[in-house]
Amino acid sequence: MTDRAFVAGNWKMNGSLSDIDTFSNALTARAADISCGLAVCVPFVYVARLAERLKGSDIATGGQDVATEIEPGAFTGEVSGTMLADCGATFTVVGHSERRAMYGETDDIVVAKTRAAIACGIQPIVCVGETLEEREADTVETVLKRQLGAVLDGCSDEELGRIVLAYEPVWAIGTGRSATPEQAQEIHAFLRSQIAERSDTLSRSLSIVYGGSVKPDNAEAIFAGDDVDGALVGGASLKADSFADIARAMP
Ligand code: PEP
Numbered sequence: 001m002t003d004r005a006f007v008a009g010n011w012k013m014n015g016s017l018s019d020i021d022t023f024s025n026a027l028t029a030r031a032a033d034i035s036c037g038l039a040v041c042v043p044f045v046y047v048a049r050l051a052e053r054l055k056g057s058d059i060a061t062g063g064q065d066v067a068t069e070i071e072p073g074a075f076t077g078e079v080s081g082t083m084l085a086d087c088g089a090t091f092t093v094v095g096h097s098e099r100r101a102m103y104g105e106t107d108d109i110v111v112a113k114t115r116a117a118i119a120c121g122i123q124p125i126v127c128v129g130e131t132l133e134e135r136e137a138d139t140v141e142t143v144l145k146r147q148l149g150a151v152l153d154g155c156s157d158e159e160l161g162r163i164v165l166a167y168e169p170v171w172a173i174g175t176g177r178s179a180t181p182e183q184a185q186e187i188h189a190f191l192r193s194q195i196a197e198r199s200d201t202l203s204r205s206l207s208i209v210y211g212g213s214v215k216p217d218n219a220e221a222i223f224a225g226d227d228v229d230g231a232l233v234g235g236a237s238l239k240a241d242s243f244a245d246i247a248r249a250m251p
Contacts, residue, residue: 008231009233035250041064047088048087061090085120148165178214191227
């Protein structure tokens with residue numbers, strides 16, 4: 001296993017305080033033989049509770065978004081990286097396709113959120129990925145170049161060293177239709193080559209994880225790709241046993 005190995009859960013708008021307690025008890029009990037990095041990204045209101053429950057374990061807590069602003073102020077409904085850190089988070093998802101599609105997050109906003117998270121000591125899990133229409137139109141590399149290019153252009157080398165990149169083809173998220181291991185490896189290698197154009201060292205150290213209908217029964221095959229460093233897991237992260245089984249599949 002490389003240092004890049006990392007599996008994160010994305011609970012989306014799911015869960016309750018009682019689910020956090022049940023899940024954290026079950027996951028910590030199953031974590032002994034998991035050797036990759038592990039994080040669970042939950043709704044903001046549950047971050048403090050999860051971090052408290054995971055204290056003393058090697059499992060990190062994350063949010064699912066972050067404000068572009070760092071300083072306190074009149075930004076109703078927003079949650080800053082400082083607040084996430086205050087609640088015990090060390091990661092946050094940034095630029096998930098659901099936020100890009102439903103809440104109008106542009107590449108520029110994704111860059112601003114990425115930088116704001118890092119400035120607050122939070123590691124952003126930055127999501128990129130094409131829609132089905134874009135895949136069918138054979139524009140996957142163009143789309144990914146644009147999404148990743150914005151992050152590469154907008155961040156310093158030091159900032160880039162703090163990010164985890166998640167390749168999440170939109171057509172595979174929550175659909176039960178995962179990318180094939182070959183498709184995942186091909187795109188991960190492409191993303192790594194784009195990063196290498198900026199810095200060879202960075203391309204070797206940066207974790208690129210795959211997201212899109214990862215389950216215990218397909219994780220091992222997806223993880224076999226040399227450039228696939230782990231997963232961002234949605235639905236299957238809601239249960240500790242399936243999430244732990246996926247993490248255990250990391251070679
Ligand atoms: C996600 O929400 O980032 C995701 C990959 O979801 P799922 O695993 O359910 O496809």
